[in-house]
Structure formats: structure tokens, C-alpha cells
Amino acid sequence: MNTATAVQPPSRLRQFWLKWRFHINVLLLLVPLGFMPKYFADVALFRGDVGLGEREVGDIQVGPWSLKLAELRNEAPRLDGAAGYMKSFNASLCEACIPQVKATYLRIGKPRSLRAAGGIFFGSPYRMGATVPVPLKTSPDAELWVTMEGWDGSMHQGSVPLSKASPSTVAWLQKQGGK
Amino acid sequence: MPVSDLLRRLGGAALLTSLATFSNLALAHNPICECKQIEGGQIQCTGGFSDGSGAPGVTLDVIGYDESILVPGKLGEDSKLTFKRPDAEFYVLFDAGPGHVVEIDQADIEAP
Numbered sequence: 001m002n003t004a005t006a007v008q009p010p011s012r013l014r015q016f017w018l019k020w021r022f023h024i025n026v027l028l029l030l031v032p033l034g035f036m037p038k039y040f041a042d043v044a045l046f047r048g049d050v051g052l053g054e055r056e057v058g059d060i061q062v063g064p065w066s067l068k069l070a071e072l073r074n075e076a077p078r079l080d081g082a083a084g085y086m087k088s089f090n091a092s093l094c095e096a097c098i099p100q101v102k103a104t105y106l107r108i109g110k111p112r113s114l115r116a117a118g119g120i121f122f123g124s125p126y127r128m129g130a131t132v133p134v135p136l137k138t139s140p141d142a143e144l145w146v147t148m149e150g151w152d153g154s155m156h157q158g159s160v161p162l163s164k165a166s167p168s169t170v171a172w173l174q175k176q177g178g179k
Numbered sequence: 180m181p182v183s184d185l186l187r188r189l190g191g192a193a194l195l196t197s198l199a200t201f202s203n204l205a206l207a208h209n210p211i212c213e214c215k216q217i218e219g220g221q222i223q224c225t226g227g228f229s230d231g232s233g234a235p236g237v238t239l240d241v242i243g244y245d246e247s248i249l250v251p252g253k254l255g256e257d258s259k260l261t262f263k264r265p266d267a268e269f270y271v272l273f274d275a276g277p278g279h280v281v282e283i284d285q286a287d288i289e290a291p
Binding site: 081113115116 | 211
């Protein structure tokens with residue numbers, strides 16, 4: 001008489017798991033695929049393949065010169081630690097002004113002086129970037145001022161309403177309720 | 180190539196992607212300046228950068244509304260400068276170089 005009890009065979013699910021558990025790891029390959037659309041969109045944005053920025057503002061006349069302005073990202077200002085909320089813009093100088101312009105600055109509100117002209121644009125004149133602080137108490141009808149300094153020592157200024165330069169920033173300011 | 184090597188490489192790619200995503204602002208080091216009124220009618224300003232570094236030796240001028248420089252100063256080793264509150268209307272300009280400035284209007288300097 002056989003007294004040994006039969007060994008319970010593993011369930012079908014367990015069998016499947018034991019047989020395939022190593023190969024199922026290949027599914028992990030799909031994880032980075034989820035990040036790829038954002039990655040390639042960012043690469044195209046920073047390379048300039050999709051234009052100057054996510055949203056073009058247009059040409060701004062600054063004395064005898066002009067520049068094409070764009071929002072780097074079509075979104076509300078981003079918080080940068082203790083420096084407060086910052087907003088990034090890109091710009092390209094007009095062909096004729098490239099040899100004449102030494103520096104280009106960006107500021108919300110009219111600058112008091114050339115020293116306090118705001119954030120400076122850096123990078124190639126065909127595609128340069130500047131980041132400006134956006135104080136929480138900025139009025140929604142404020143203007144974005146561009147100050148350009150020439151190699152000959154001349155200085156010219158131009159402005160564009162913030163509502164035209166960055167509607168998303170104005171919408172964000174209105175949501176802050178003028179704190 | 181063994182699958183484990185492949186996975187390791189893909190993990191590296193995912194890490195680079197996330198770094199590229201989150202470093203946009205981290206790369207910038209925007210200037211920071213805070214001023215407060217302390218006892219004795221003095222004002223103390225502290226400068227620095229948003230990456231956490233201090234700003235010893237950086238210029239900090241107190242400028243009148245008429246653009247005359249009331250107090251030409253430099254931040255000390257502790258990134259701070261203390262000066263007497265001017266009688267005239269003024270603003271504070273933390274000047275770490277062209278385009279790296281912070282302006283603080285007198286109206287924004289809190290009383291103790």
C-alpha cells in the first residue's frame with residue numbers, strides 16, 4: 001500500500017511565472033519609451049528645430065534695431081528657489097544689428113538705468129536666451145522692456161505689453177491675486 | 180549583448196532623460212538679494228545665488244531715485260552688508276555683473 005501523498009502540482013499561473021519570469025523583464029524596455037516623446041520634444045526645442053521657442057511673440061522694434069522674441073515655454077513662470085519665479089525668453093537679433101549690438105537686456109517694467117536693465121541675453125545672436133524674475137505683485141498690464149546697448153555706446157529701448165509677450169504669465173499673475 | 184547589459188544601458192538613457200528634463204532651471208544660478216531693516220535705523224542686505232552659493236565681495240550699491248550712488252558697498256565674507264537707512268528715497272542694487280542684478284525698492288524693505 002502506497003502511503004505517500006501525491007505532490008500538489010503548482011497552479012497554472014505559477015507555472016507560467018516560473019517558466020517566463022526571466023523573459024518578462026524585457027517589458028522593462030517599455031518604461032523609457034514612455035519618456036521619449038517629451039525627451040525628443042525638448043531636444044527639438046533646444047536645438048531650435050521647432051522655432052525660437054514654444055510660442056513666438058513677434059518682432060520688437062528697439063530704436064534702429066529689432067529682435068524677434070519668443071517664449072521658451074508657453075507656460076507660467078517657474079519657481080527657482082529663493083530667487084523667486086522666473087520666466088525664460090529666447091530672441092534673435094535682426095541680421096543688420098548683429099555686428100552693432102553689444103548686449104541685450106530684458107526686464108518687466110521700465111529699467112531705471114542701464115546697470116539695472118534686467119536679465120541679459122546670452123548665446124548666439126541668432127538664438128539667445130534670457131531669464132527674468134517675475135515678482136508676484138507684477139501688474140497684469142505691465143510691459144516687458146528690451147534694452148539694447150551698441151558697441152558705439154548708444155542705448156535704445158523698446159517694450160511690448162506682457163499680455164502680448166506672455167499671456168500665460170498674465171493669467172498666472174491674475175490667479176495670484178496681486179499678493 | 181546579454182540582456183542585463185542592454186537593460187543597464189537603457190537605464191542610463193532613462194537617467195540622462197530625466198536629468199535633461201529637470202536640469203533646465205538647476206543650471207541657472209539666478210542672483211538673490213534680501214534686505215531687512217534691523218535696529219538702529221540700519222538695513223542689512225544678504226546676497227547670494229539660487230544654486231545656494233554666497234556672494235562675498237560682490238558689489239551692492241544703494242542708489243537714490245535720482246541715480247546718485249548714496250552708499251557704494253561690497254558684501255563682506257558672510258555675503259552681508261549693513262548700512263544706515265538713507266534719508267532720501269532709494270533702491271538697493273545687488274550687482275554681480277551685467278544682467279546679473281537684483282533691485283530692491285525701499286518700499287519692499289520690511290521694518291522689523
